[in-house]
Amino acid sequence: MKRRILATLVAALSIGVPAAHAEQLAGVTDDNRLVFFDSGDPRAIDLRPPVAGLQPGELINGFDRRPATNQLYAMTDQNNIYVIDGLANTATLLRTFTPKLAGATFGFDFSAETDRIRVLSDSGQSFRLRATNLASASDGPVRLVGGGRPSMSGAAYSGNRVGSKSSRLYAINDQNDRLYRLTTSNKSGTNFESIGRLGVAIGPRTGFDIASDGLAYGAFQVGTDPSTQIYRVSLVNGAATKLGTLGGGLKLVGLTALGLGAPDTKAPGITVSISASQRSNVLAAKGLRVTLSTTEAGDLDAEAKLRGSQIGEAGEFVESRSSRVLKISFNSLGRAAIRRGSSVRIALRITVKDVAGNTTVVQRIVKARAG
Incomplete structure (x- = not known):
């Protein structure tokens, strides 16, 4: 699997690839371990030891792939951004950013169109970071059209590929189990409209990303089951379709799509x-x-x-x-x-x-x- 992951990380992503290809996914656990798997069989995993290079006691709470460079980035509870080497399993500090994080769970995602990181939180915090120097731009607090608690624990941009000229920000609300889409964002507020219900009751521990082919994936803790369930999420109506349970009983706090793997031509047993x-x-x-x-x-x-x-x-x-x-x-x-x-x-x-x-x-x- 490591060879396949390397090929996926360095390959140029494109659209229009047949659906017979499984999406290669990477997640980070609540104890800083990377795990690699594909959407076709989430039980088959490549689990790594805790990432080396973090400060003692530091925990990753945001995770995504930067489309412009294909590098993995991680945000931590100490307001640090790291570049992650997925093969060496090491973290290199990029720098510390502001503003100070406010909340317990976070959405963290790159816009391929602007090469900026969007950060949302379950407290309603919303800001953007420039990828090159982590200069920040704070937007107003998250507001939901129609009202409700703005607890956004997962965020993802569409148009997740190099050269994208159009992208939309989507977010998961773990309080009402809905998918939302950004309408406007400025200093007065970060405004989201509801797309629809997921159809499952999720917990605050959420991973969410949109692949380069436009398919969205969620890593959710559902009901009283502490393990992570992998879903495909419709960007049209919000409905979540279960793909399977993540192997190892792992608890993911972040998820990113790496690209389409080799075609799956093997008939199911x-x-x-x-x-x-x-x-x-x-x-x-x-x-x-x-x-x-x-x-x-x-x-x-x-x-x-x-x-x-x-x-x-x-x-x-x-x-x-x-x-x-x-x-x-x-x-x-x-x-x-x-x-x-x-x-x-x-x-x-x-x-x-x-x-x-x-x-x-x-x-x-x-x-x-x-x-």
Whole structure:
């Protein structure tokens, strides 16, 4: 994986690359460790030791890739900005900046258009830093159209590629679980309008970034589960779609997109376990229960047919490397035919399609016997 990360960090990013490529992502944990993974399988990680070069007790609270140089930058609770060498796992102090950080969680992101860093906080703080010398420009406090607490714990610019002439700032509010978009920013206020609800209840520990191809990714702590969940976030309506759980039980405080990796052309693996012969009265009443294991995230669809006609279906999005029991209920015609028949053969077709579009199909025959 290290060779792949190096290639991604130094490669020139472009748009228009097929969706079959997984996005390479980097995160930083709450104990200053870098972790590298891709959007296709967040459980497979390359975890590093704590970054060397920080001051004793200093904690990273902001993390992003600078599009102009492809370098990783980190902000800390001591008002320092560091350049991170992702391969050597070291931090080099750039300089200390002002104003003093106000808040507990922060959004931190580069604008490729201006080569400036935007910092937002859960206290409503908003300012920008020039990348070259960290000269600051403070804007007015964050305000939400329609009201609400301006707790912005994640920030990301669109147009995240070298030469971008247009970018928009998006932010995650961990208090109302919504995605917002900047409307105006000046000394009187940093004003955001709501795009829509994420659809999940997130905690304050947030990572958020928009890749060069325009897809947005979030690293959220959801509900009472302390682990980090990786999501794709729609910039159209705010809806978050789960891609999987980050491996290692890690707690991310920052996330950045590194670029598109090599095309994923490998079909997802799936294991199906189901009894080949079942009692007709049980099948008619309870339907089919299928135990499934998949090797990566994707859409799962199951279809049951009797004599060529569909009698039942089920579908859902499955996490990477997950095991589950899928229930397929039959329609009224299917239940009646199963009860009447003395030797009924149900054709089961299960399809799993991963996030890159690769597909695997498994077929089974289930016999319904009298009883």
